[in-house]
Amino acid sequence: MGKTIKIIALLGALSTLTACTGHIDNKSKNCSYDYLLHPAISISKIIGGCGPAADQ
Template identity: 65%
Template structure:
């Protein structure tokens, strides 16, 4: 159990320090969702909560 906590803490620190977070807005700019590591694995994206995403710049 201690190893799981250590691994989880390490993962959180690495994700925070490497800036693997972001925000995606839909085409109409009326809805957005945040992701931790990659937009494709965001729960909001998987369930289609905001519709199609706007093109990224």
């Protein structure tokens, strides 16, 4: 049990340290949001808070 917890903690730390982050602006450049792993799973993207994103 203890070994499993240590492995899970290690995987969690590695995924945090190797995560890819970024910043997205919408087309009219009046709203932006940051994402941690992928823009498609950002909360701001999911709720449609900024509208369509500008081309990167």
